[in-house]
Each structure stands twice: as structure tokens, then as C-alpha cells.
Amino acid sequence: MKSAGGYAPARIRGHERNHGKTVASVLFLGGLGLMLFELISAVPFGSAPMQVGQAIAGEAFARTGADNIVTAILLGYRGLDTLGEVTILFTAAAAAGMVLAGAGRGEAQGQEAGFIFRTAAWMLFPFLLVLGAYIIIHGHLTPGGGFQGGAILAAAFFTPLLASPASPFNHRVAILVEGFAGLVFVVIGLAGLAKGAFLTQLLGTGTPGALLSAGSLPVLYVAIGLKVGSELAGLMARVFGEGSARS
Amino acid sequence: MTGTLLYGGAIGLVIIGLYAIVARRHLMRNIFGLAVMESGVNLLLASVGYRPGGHAPILVAGAAPGPLVDPIPQALVLTAIVIGFGVLALALALVVRVRQAYGTLDNRAVARRLRAENGEARS
Numbered sequence: 001m002k003s004a005g006g007y008a009p010a011r012i013r014g015h016e017r018n019h020g021k022t023v024a025s026v027l028f029l030g031g032l033g034l035m036l037f038e039l040i041s042a043v044p045f046g047s048a049p050m051q052v053g054q055a056i057a058g059e060a061f062a063r064t065g066a067d068n069i070v071t072a073i074l075l076g077y078r079g080l081d082t083l084g085e086v087t088i089l090f091t092a093a094a095a096a097g098m099v100l101a102g103a104g105r106g107e108a109q110g111q112e113a114g115f116i117f118r119t120a121a122w123m124l125f126p127f128l129l130v131l132g133a134y135i136i137i138h139g140h141l142t143p144g145g146g147f148q149g150g151a152i153l154a155a156a157f158f159t160p161l162l163a164s165p166a167s168p169f170n171h172r173v174a175i176l177v178e179g180f181a182g183l184v185f186v187v188i189g190l191a192g193l194a195k196g197a198f199l200t201q202l203l204g205t206g207t208p209g210a211l212l213s214a215g216s217l218p219v220l221y222v223a224i225g226l227k228v229g230s231e232l233a234g235l236m237a238r239v240f241g242e243g244s245a246r247s
Numbered sequence: 248m249t250g251t252l253l254y255g256g257a258i259g260l261v262i263i264g265l266y267a268i269v270a271r272r273h274l275m276r277n278i279f280g281l282a283v284m285e286s287g288v289n290l291l292l293a294s295v296g297y298r299p300g301g302h303a304p305i306l307v308a309g310a311a312p313g314p315l316v317d318p319i320p321q322a323l324v325l326t327a328i329v330i331g332f333g334v335l336a337l338a339l340a341l342v343v344r345v346r347q348a349y350g351t352l353d354n355r356a357v358a359r360r361l362r363a364e365n366g367e368a369r370s
Contacts, residue, residue: 021270022270025266025269025270026266026270029262029265029266030262032262032265033258033259033261033262036258036261037254037255037258040254040258040291041250041251041254043295044250045249045250045251045253045254045294045297046250046297046298046299050317050319052319053296053317053318053319053320054315054317056318056319057304057311057315057317057318060318061306067305067306067307067308068304068305068306069304069305069306069315069318070304070305070318070321070322070325073318073319073322074322074325074326078322081326082326085326085329085330088329088330088333089329089330089332089333091333092333092334092336092337093333093336095337095340096336096337096339096340099337099340099341099343099344100340100343100344142305143303143305147325147328147329208306208308228329232332235336236336238340239336239339239340239343
């Protein structure tokens with residue numbers, strides 16, 4: 001049973017609504033939009049305001065051996081930033097877990113989905129796993145990589161949970177996988193110290209276009225994929241579990 | 248023409264998102280506004296990297312198939328999407344807790360309750 005005042009914000013008391021404030025915010029937003037548009041149209045579309053992009057596009061392959069230049073930038077040029085990015089995601093997941101921790105597991109779980117969804121969820125599971133793994137390990141050659149493939153891995157584990165909310169989700173395993181993947185990333189970074197700096201690329205650049213090329217970048221992307229996948233799956237399982245438990 | 252469309256669309260998305268954040272009362276709609284605003288920013292960044300006749304910044308066995316678009320905005324957008332997901336998930340977790348604690352998702356009602364509680368604590 002939903003309480004009447006629960007979800008719907010008071011439409012009934014619409015008369016007390018402050019229309020002046022709404023008009024003012026619309027005017028403000030319109031002005032802001034116009035100002036931003038004027039500002040941006042000073043930069044002609046399709047021109048190159050920065051030289052660094054073309055410079056990196058020219059030399060990235062020779063330095064990293066990765067066909068996908070976005071991957072080369074993300075892991076080769078700004079690997080430390082990517083470590084920070086993964087840390088932000090970890091912090092968000094930990095914070096969400098902390099926020100929801102006191103809520104306590106609800107006794108009334110969400111409703112079991114229909115037969116078609118339940119069957120499809122389990123049939124999709126292996127295919128989603130294969131697709132996620134494929135996208136992760138080809139991250140240095142084709143569009144995709146650890147973040148995109150990790151999201152698909154998380155979907156593989158989360159879809160069955162949506163279909164039957166009563167089925168258990170093993171948070172302990174997810175945390176173990178995540179911690180291990182983070183450890184691999186940092187250890188590869190530290191091994192780079194031997195060659196000069198943190199996260200220096202190891203193992204040479206290899207044959208262009210081969211699966212085993214671009215040195216340590218694919219290994220880093222696999223670590224990111226596992227970390228992102230386990231983090232997202234755990235996060236969604238937590239939010240969904242708590243959300244469905246109480247509504 | 249394409250540029251006007253992309254820039255205008257990106258700024259339009261930001262404005263729509265901002266409107267949903269400041270003028271709507273439902274907390275879920277505020278969060279949707281945040282997500283829409285974020286896609287506007289991502290669209291803007293990605294379209295800044297456009298080059299006439301440019302290809303995706305992916306080489307074919309080490310050779311560029313032609314002029315490439317700027318790869319740096321794409322790498323930044325990839326980062327921004329991941330961060331945005333983290334923010335969204337945290338916001339949703341907070342909304343679940345707000346609903347449990349106050350029984351409503353009306354942000355003004357929640358603000359009123361918060362003010363009342365703080366007033367009681369002070370007096």
C-alpha cells in the first residue's frame with residue numbers, strides 16, 4: 001500500500017504554488033542559455049581550438065601501440081587520472097553502501113517477475129558475460145574497454161536479480177573481486193616505477209592490431225573492467241534490494 | 248548548421264536539466280534533471296572535438312584511415328560518464344533513505360521537516 005501523500009508531490013495544493021518564482025527561474029534559465037550559446041558560437045564548429053589533440057593522435061600509436069587512441073590517452077597518457085576516476089567510483093559505491101547500511105534488510109522482498117523475463121534473464125546471462133569480456137579485452141583495438149565492458153558484466157549479474165529479487169547476491173565475492181582488481185592496477189603501476197615513473201607502460205608495444213599488443217594497457221583495462229563490473233553490480237544490488245524491500 | 252544544432256541542443260539539455268532541478272518538487276525529477284544536464288555537458292564536449300570529415304580516433308592496424316576527430320574530449324567524456332554514474336547512484340541511495348525517514352519525496356516537505364527538527368534541537 002502506498003500512502004497517498006507519499007509519492008505524488010502535492011498537486012492538490014497547487015494554488016499555493018509560487019508562480020512568480022517559477023517565472024523568474026524560467027527567465028533566468030533562458031538568459032543563461034542565450035549567454036552560453038553566444039559564448040560557444042565564438043568557437044567556430046569544427047575548428048581546432050587545441051593543438052594537443054592532433055599531436056597526441058599523431059604520436060599515440062608509436063608510443064603505446066594501442067589502435068584505439070582514446071584508450072591510449074586514458075591508460076597511457078593519463079593512467080593516474082584513471083586510477084583516480086576508479087577511486088571516485090569506489091568512493092561513491094562505498095558511500096551508497098554506508099547510506100543504505102542502517103536501513104536493514106526488509107522482510108518483504110520485491111515481486112517475482114513473470115516467467116518470460118525470468119527465463120530470458122538466465123538465458124542472457126552467459127551471452128552478456130561473453131560480450132562484456134570481449135569488449136574489455138579488445139579495449140585497446142576497438143571502441144569499448146574496461147568501463148563499457150564492466151557495465152555489461154554488471155548488467156549480466158543484475159538482470160537475474162531484477163527478474164527474481166529473492167535470489168541471493170553474494171556481496172562478499174563482489175568485494176573480493178573488486179579489491180583484487182584494484183590491487184592489480186596499483187601493482188602494475190608500482191612495477192612501472194622500475195622503468196622510471198608510476199604507471200610507465202611495460203612489456204613493449206607488440207604487433208600492431210594484435211590482441212596481445214600495447215604492453216600492459218590491456219591488463220590494466222581487464223583490471224578496470226573487473227573492478228567496475230563488481231562495483232556496479234554490488235551497488236545496484238544494494239540500491240535495488242533496499243529500495244524494493246521497503247516500498 | 249550542424250554546429251548550431253549540436254551546440255543549441257547541448258545547451259538546451261543543460262537548461263532543461265537545470266529547470267528540473269530548481270523548479271520541480273519531486274526528488275526523483277530533480278535527479279532526472281541532473282542526469283539530463285549531464286548528458287547536455289557530454290554532448291557539448293563531444294561536439295567540440297568534431298573535425299570536418301574526421302574519422303573515429305581508432306587506427307586500423309596502426310594507420311589512420313583519414314583525418315581523425317579530436318580524441319581528448321572523447322576521453323574526458325568517458326571519464327565524465329563514469330563519474331556521473333557514481334553521483335547518480337549515490338543520489339538514488341540518498342533518495343531511498345529520505346523516503347524511509349520522511350515518507351515523502353517532495354523536496355519542500357522534506358526541507359520543512361528538516362527545518363522543524365533543527366528548530367526543535369536548538370530550542
